[in-house]
Amino acid sequence: KAGVTQTPRYLIKTRGQQVTLSCSPISGHRSVSWYQQTPGQGLQFLFEYFSETQRNKGNFPGRFSGRQFSNSRSEMNVSTLELGDSALYLCASSKGPGQGYEQYFGPGTRLTVT
């Protein structure tokens, strides 16, 4: 069974630009969560989508947004990039609340903002 895939794997952007990251969950998984990982803050939860609806949201500014499509694929968008947005962005998929208890992570997208 194919794992979680994320594209692109690496990205370099400049301050003020916006970026869109993509995540394809494991087949049959309907829940997708996004995390940001930085050396200083560690792994932090961004948001979770289930059946095209945002179910949970972490403590991030409105510049961070996401969506989920009917095929469960998800995208996250960061607008007006800041230097502090440089991080590894991880996507995780699961079957859904109460339907399977494991989350499986993708390899991540490493975003560098210059």
Place this chain on the structure above:
Amino acid sequence: DAKTTQPPSMDCAEGRAANLPCNHSTISGNEYVYWYRQIHSQGPQYIIHGLKNNETNEMASLIITEDRKSSTLILPHATLRDTAVYYCIVRDPIDNNDMRFGAGTRLTVKP
């Protein structure tokens, strides 16, 4: 904020069992204990989870104390490839799907 406390680092000799402790004294009745590990900034890898009974799979064993306030992840025969940061997380998988990661334990397996 993370609901768990783990030692920042541990060493283990190759071939020996690695026992990684985790304290979760405020765990609630619906929350499970999950363990993940992360190698070289790859995506975290799921290891095992449990509610109150001890669990074992092909990767590891999870021992949860009777009061559920702490647990231990056991890698029975550690190899060099088990060198990673190990995260212990408590979470209600039905009501709340977000996982709050702490700093984890950096396990170094030495030859």
